[in-house]
Amino acid sequence: MSTTEAVLSVKIHLPLQQFPLECRFQAHHEAIVLFGPSGAGKTSVLDCIAGFRWPTRGEIELNGRTLFSSDNGVNVAVRHRRVGYLSQQPALFPHLNVRQNIEYGLLDLSQLERESRVNSALEHFRITSLAASKPAAISGGEQQRVALARTLVCEPELLLLDEPLSALDLTLKSLLLELLFDWQRDRGIPMLYVTHDQQEAYSLSRRVLVMEKGKIVADGEPRAVFSAPFSRERAALSGYENIFEAVIVETHPALGTMTCRVAGTDLMLESPLAHKAAGEAASLALRAGDILVATVRPSGISARNILAGQIEAIEDRAGMVELRVVCGKTTFRVHITRGALQNLELQCAQSVWLIIKTHSIQFLRS
Amino acid sequence: MISPLLLSVKLALVTSVLLLALGLPLAWWLAFTRFRLRFLLEAVVALPIVLPPTVLGFYLLLTFGSRGALGAFWVRLTGHTLAFSFEGLVVGSVLYSLPFAVQPFTAALGSVDRKLLTASASLGASAWRTFWRITFPLALPGIITGFALSFAHTLGEFGVVLMLGGNIPGRTQTASIAIYDNVQNLDYATAGRQSLMLLAISFALLVLINALSRRNGWRLR
Numbered sequence: 262m263s264t265t266e267a268v269l270s271v272k273i274h275l276p277l278q279q280f281p282l283e284c285r286f287q288a289h290h291e292a293i294v295l296f297g298p299s300g301a302g303k304t305s306v307l308d309c310i311a312g313f314r315w316p317t318r319g320e321i322e323l324n325g326r327t328l329f330s331s332d333n334g335v336n337v338a339v340r341h342r343r344v345g346y347l348s349q350q351p352a353l354f355p356h357l358n359v360r361q362n363i364e365y366g367l368l369d370l371s372q373l374e375r376e377s378r379v380n381s382a383l384e385h386f387r388i389t390s391l392a393a394s395k396p397a398a399i400s401g402g403e404q405q406r407v408a409l410a411r412t413l414v415c416e417p418e419l420l421l422l423d424e425p426l427s428a429l430d431l432t433l434k435s436l437l438l439e440l441l442f443d444w445q446r447d448r449g450i451p452m453l454y455v456t457h458d459q460q461e462a463y464s465l466s467r468r469v470l471v472m473e474k475g476k477i478v479a480d481g482e483p484r485a486v487f488s489a490p491f492s493r494e495r496a497a498l499s500g501y502e503n504i505f506e507a508v509i510v511e512t513h514p515a516l517g518t519m520t521c522r523v524a525g526t527d528l529m530l531e532s533p534l535a536h537k538a539a540g541e542a543a544s545l546a547l548r549a550g551d552i553l554v555a556t557v558r559p560s561g562i563s564a565r566n567i568l569a570g571q572i573e574a575i576e577d578r579a580g581m582v583e584l585r586v587v588c589g590k591t592t593f594r595v596h597i598t599r600g601a602l603q604n605l606e607l608q609c610a611q612s613v614w615l616i617i618k619t620h621s622i623q624f625l626r627s
Numbered sequence: 628m629i630s631p632l633l634l635s636v637k638l639a640l641v642t643s644v645l646l647l648a649l650g651l652p653l654a655w656w657l658a659f660t661r662f663r664l665r666f667l668l669e670a671v672v673a674l675p676i677v678l679p680p681t682v683l684g685f686y687l688l689l690t691f692g693s694r695g696a697l698g699a700f701w702v703r704l705t706g707h708t709l710a711f712s713f714e715g716l717v718v719g720s721v722l723y724s725l726p727f728a729v730q731p732f733t734a735a736l737g738s739v740d741r742k743l744l745t746a747s748a749s750l751g752a753s754a755w756r757t758f759w760r761i762t763f764p765l766a767l768p769g770i771i772t773g774f775a776l777s778f779a780h781t782l783g784e785f786g787v788v789l790m791l792g793g794n795i796p797g798r799t800q801t802a803s804i805a806i807y808d809n810v811q812n813l814d815y816a817t818a819g820r821q822s823l824m825l826l827a828i829s830f831a832l833l834v835l836i837n838a839l840s841r842r843n844g845w846r847l848r
Contacts, residue, residue, distance in 0.1 A: 313745055339748040346749045352742040356764050365760070366750030415750055 266325075268451045269419055273309050274318040277302060282309075282316075282475040292445060292452040294462040294483075297472035298494040303455045306472070307421045310453070311346045312339035324418050345417030345450075347425045351408035353396035359383075359407050360392040366415040382410040386440055402433035409437070413444055420445070420452045427458070431579060438464065457498050459487060471495070493544065493625050501546035501623065502594040505530075509541050518565070518619055521545065526590040531565040532622040544625035549583065549596040553616035556605055566617035568593075572609055575602070586615055629797055631805035632824055638713070638801060639781040642720040646728035646777045649721070651770070654732030655758070673726050680723065684790025687719050691791065711793045716801075719791045720781045728777040735769020736762060775836045779829060 267287035275282040282302040286293075295303045308314040310321055312328065315336060321329040323344070328337045353362050363382055367375045383389040386406040391399055396407070405425060412420070426434045438461075445452055454465055462469050462483055469486045471479035473495065479486045496504055507521040510529065517534045521543060530545065537543055559567060570588035582602045584595040593615060607613070629637070653672070657665060675683060691698045691709035701709040709715040739762050747757040763770070785803045792799030794808060802825050809818035 311749055339745070340751045340753060342749075343751075344749065346746075348742075350742055352740070352746040354743060354747075354761055365747070366752070368752075368756070411750065 267322075268324055269310075269453075270320070270322040271306070271310060272320045273306060273316045275305060275309065275314065275316045277305060277475060280475045282306065284472070284475070284477045286470060286477060286480065288451050288453065290449045290451055291468060292442075292454060292466040294466045294469045295453055295455045295472060296459070296462050296469050296486075297457065298498055299457060301472040302475040303472050304423055307346070307423050307453065307455060310419070311344050311421055312337065312342050343415075343418045345412035345415060345420045346423070347408055347412050347421070348423040349425060349428050351396070351401075351404040353404055353407055353411070355396055358393050358395055359388060359399070362396070362407055363411045363414055365411060378414050382414045385444060386410045402429050402437070405429060405433075405437060406440070409441060413450075416448070417450065420450050422452065422454045424456055426461070427456070434461075459498070459500050462487075496546040496623070496625055500548055500550070502549040502596075503547040503552075504625070505545045505547070505591065507543050507545050509537050509539050509543055511539055512537075523591050528568070528589050528591050530617070530622060531619050532624070533620055535624045546623040546625055547593075547617065547621060549594040550581075551618070551621040552593060552595045554584065554586075554595060554597055554601070554605065554607070555614040555616060556607075556611075558614050559616060562616065563618075564616045565619045566615075568615045568617070570613055570615055572607060572611045572613060575607065575609060586613060588615060631796075631800050631802045632821060634713075634797075634800065635782055635802040635825075636828070638716055638720060638784075639778045641717050642724055642781045643728070643774050643778040645717065645721050646724060647770075647774055650725065650728040650732050650773065650777075654729050654736055654773075655762075657729070657733045658737040672729050675723050676726050680784070680786025681790055683723060684719065684787040687715075687722070687787070687791050691715050691718070710791060711795060711799060713792075713798060716788055716792045716799055719787045720784060723784060723787045724777040724780045727780045728773040731769045731773035731776060732766070735766035735773070738769070739765045772836070775832060779832055782825070782829065 268290055269288040271287070272285040273282055279300070280302075282305050284302070284306060295306065297303055305314060309316050309319070309329070316329065316331065318331045319329065320327070320332070323342070326337070327333070327335045328342050328344075329335060354365065357365065360379060360383070364375050364379045367378060370378070380389075383392055386409060388403060388406050388410065391403060391407070396404055399407070405428075409425070426437055429437065442465075444450075454461075456462055456465075467482060469479070469481065469483045470477050471486055473492060493504065506524040507530065508524060509519055510522050511520045512534060513519065514534060519532050519534055519537070521530050521532050522528065523530065523545075524542075532545060535543065553564070558569075568588045570586040570593065572584055573587050573592065574585040576583045576585075577599075578596075581596050582599055584597065584607070586593045586595055595615065657669060657672075688710055689695055691701070693699055693702050693708050698709050701707075701714075705714075709718065743761055743765070744757055747761050748754075752760065783803060784801070785807070788799065788801050788804055789807075792801075792804075794800050794804050796805075800808070802821055806818045806821045806825070809815070809821070
């Protein structure tokens with residue numbers, strides 16, 4: 262992060278229904294992901310910055326301009342904030358065609374300037390052929406590209422994106438992200454991107470703010486942020502498909518590990534050492550993609566957890582296969598590639614071995 | 628001298644144009660305000676639907692007469708009373724047909740997706756520009772409905788006109804009054820002709836609106 266003056270500086274206090282929104286952060290010329298479970302207050306943060314909602318206390322500055330200040334009684338109108346906003350619904354004007362939608366925010370420009378900007382946006386977002394179409398006549402992915410173009414031609418000083426791609430399929434998503442990023446790189450607009458998809462968070466940005474119950478609870482690089490102990494809601498969101506209640510049986514401080522028994526079963530798991538004593542309860546989380554599958558018992562391997570189990574179900578998912586494997590009384594969800602499934606010739610009811618590295622096991626905050 | 632039928636059409640046209648000008652801002656306010664006592668104003672607007680026209684006409688007669696405050700002011704301004712004049716009929720008709728314009732206007736403006744309005748604002752548009760470029764075009768079917776309903780409703784007006792305008796041929800004798808008058812005088816032939824014309828105009832109007840609405844994908848209930 263540079264030491265220059267922040268582009269965006271946000272301090273917000275706003276009582277919401279369940280809890281107060283209480284957050285402060287600064288942004289430079291960068292893309293920031295605002296990550297958290299739904300209802301954490303992410304959208305409210307964007308609404309306050311865009312001017313759709315007003316904090317009861319707080320201060321919002323953009324490029325040295327005060328957009329909102331409760332102390333000084335400043336509240337700049339939405340249309341003067343120069344903040345672009347895009348949500349999951351493209352909100353295109355249904356009675357205007359694609360070209361008219363895109364040039365909507367460019368009223369003050371000369372005809373020539375307006376046309377050249379609209380044309381370059383149409384080209385960049387690959388929608389030139391749709392220019393004369395009405396929004397109802399084009400697909401959802403195309404609508405979202407038009408909405409993005411419409412927001413970006415106005416050259417906002419900040420771009421707010423509220424899960425803009427969550428209604429689109431994977432291929433469209435990556436195309437749009439690519440187009441968005443090319444644009445962002447060329448112009449260096451700071452971007453605040455709300456999502457609850459961890460994959461998106463990884464691919465989008467080098468900085469993630471994690472929000473929970475109205476507060477920012479983590480701020481940093483995606484890898485660091487996502488590997489710290491966290492709450493149950495976030496674990497479920499972050500692709501930790503396996504969450505177990507466990508009891509600590511024994512600690513091995515010298516080895517840096519602990520032995521945990523999954524509650525109600527005989528299943529033992531070796532986990533990283535945590536600030537807990539034998540007999541205490543703990544919640545463990547484990548990514549389905551971090552579990553290895555073998556058809557014979559492996560030997561000479563560093564992983565400390567090697568469990569015998571039986572395949573209960575095989576489900577084809579987008580881009581991978583999910584196995585459900587029963588080990589004693591515990592069911593593990595395991596993600597493998599289609600290639601691995603074919604190679605191992607896995608079948609339902611087949612006996613397999615699950616291999617879990619000690620450090621793949623995460624403790625959840627109680 | 629202007630015929631009763633033409634007078635009715637003129638009254639209906641002036642009234643519905645005035646209601647468009649006055650009703651739209653009122654409807655916009657009703658659709659978007661967060662004012663707590665809005666329901667009171669809504670009730671006032673809806674009152675002419677349930678009030679007997681004679682009651683409305685009676686109060687207007689008192690207000691418009693030369694002894695009423697407004698009536699006295701009008702006399703000083705123009706030299707004649709507001710009651711028993713075409714202008715008086717216009718004011719009465721505007722009040723009488725108010726809900727038939729304002730209610731469809733309010734519903735139409737209120738049904739425009741708020742997301743479009745916030746999108747417009749975040750693209751830098753003023754409230755004025757947002758209204759004319761987004762809200763108005765999208766609410767247009769409902770606005771046309773309100774215009775047509777207030778026109779048709781004024782065309783068929785009887786009680787208010789009778790109380791307020793009397794029955795002065797060429798000034799305040801509208802078609803519906805003339806028909807009544809002719810029946811009283813046992814002139815069934817003229818009454819029949821006038822009735823048929825009124826029926827034809829009303830029917831043609833509804834056919835036109837429904838044809839328009841079918842083309843635009845909306846309907847007059």
